Amino acid sequence: xxxxxxxxxxxxxxxxxxxxxxxxxxxxxxxxxxxxxxxxxxxxxxxxxxxxxxxxxxxxxxxxxxxxxxxxxxxxxxxxxxxxxxxxxxxxxxxxxxxxxxxxxxxxxxxxxxxxx
Amino acid sequence: xxxxxxxxxxxxxxxxxxxxxxxxxxxxxxxxxxxxxxxxxxxxxxxxxxxxxxxxxxxxxxxxxxxxxxxxxxxxxxxxxxxxxxxxxxxxxxxxxxxxxxxxxx
Numbered sequence: 127x128x129x130x131x132x133x134x135x136x137x138x139x140x141x142x143x144x145x146x147x148x149x150x151x152x153x154x155x156x157x158x159x160x161x162x163x164x165x166x167x168x169x170x171x172x173x174x175x176x177x178x179x180x181x182x183x184x185x186x187x188x189x190x191x192x193x194x195x196x197x198x199x200x201x202x203x204x205x206x207x208x209x210x211x212x213x214x215x216x217x218x219x220x221x222x223x224x225x226x227x228x229x230x231x232x233x234x235x236x237x238x239x240x241x242x243x
Numbered sequence: 244x245x246x247x248x249x250x251x252x253x254x255x256x257x258x259x260x261x262x263x264x265x266x267x268x269x270x271x272x273x274x275x276x277x278x279x280x281x282x283x284x285x286x287x288x289x290x291x292x293x294x295x296x297x298x299x300x301x302x303x304x305x306x307x308x309x310x311x312x313x314x315x316x317x318x319x320x321x322x323x324x325x326x327x328x329x330x331x332x333x334x335x336x337x338x339x340x341x342x343x344x345x346x347x348x349x
Contacts (some may be wrong), residue, residue: 160336169341170286170330219285221337231276232337234285 128154130222132235139210140243146206147238149220156222159203160232161195164217176203210242247340249331254346255321263343265317273334275307275314280342285343289316289329290345291338321347 129152139145149159161177174195176182182195194206203222207214219237246268255261267275274293278286292298292307292314304317314331330342 158336170280170339172336172338177337217283231288231291234278234287237285 127154128222128224128231128233130156130220130233130235132218132220132238134238135236136239136241138241138243140212142209144206144208145210145240146204147220147240149203149205149222151201151222151224151237152234154222154224156203156224157200158223159197160221160223161193161203161205162219162221164219164237170219173205180221202229207240210240212242215240215242245333245338247331247333247338249329249340249343251258251341252344252346254348257321257323257349258349259321260317260319261321261345263318263331263345265314265316266332267312267314267333269312269333271334272309274335275305276330276332276337277303277305277314277316278330278337278339280330282327286330311346318345323347323349 133148157178161173162170163173164170172185173188174182174184176195176197178197182219184190197203217237217239220235221232223232248266277289278292279289280286290305297306302319307314328342328344328346332339332341
């Protein structure tokens with residue numbers, strides 16, 4: 127089956143620093159990738175939709191200048207949390223849609239746990 | 244936008260059958276997805292329905308009625324490892340509700 131990887135799997139950083147999370151589709155091309163965030167015992171919240179070669183579409187309430195998304199190729203999207211603060215500590219999960227599959231299944235990466243001190 | 248409604252929590256006994264219901268309202272429909280999520284892990288795909296009816300996949304089956312905006316996930320021969328959250332979502336991009344936390348007890 128299709129595999130999506132994320133790197134790093136966990137990261138601890140100081141308040142005010144920026145953190146970059148990579149999402150890769152390993153064995154398929156993903157024209158569209160999605161970024162989610164999940165706080166403990168809360169539901170997955172869609173943050174943004176990332177299309178290869180164009181600007182990401184952010185969900186209401188998500189600051190685009192704080193969460194920078196770059197989808198430079200068909201297999202890589204990155205999420206940069208700029209000037210991270212403790213309230214940004216969360217589980218960030220990316221998902222990719224296989225352009226070659228008819229029913230638009232989304233494959234999820236294993237997630238990145240971010241802790242901001 | 245989308246509205247998704249599922250029971251918050253369910254408990255069932257090992258070896259039993261459990262049905263998790265999902266009602267949804269969505270603008271535009273392109274299939275109904277069910278995912279399983281264990282605590283601290285990413286969701287994994289369980290099933291997909293685009294036409295009305297039942298889709299069976301081993302111990303898991305999913306049913307869809309598009310006219311009623313209704314789906315259910317049926318889990319048979321429950322095992323302890325089935326304790327997880329179950330999420331339904333209509334159409335990509337997948338926007339999930341709070342999901343149903345299922346606890347399987349001995």
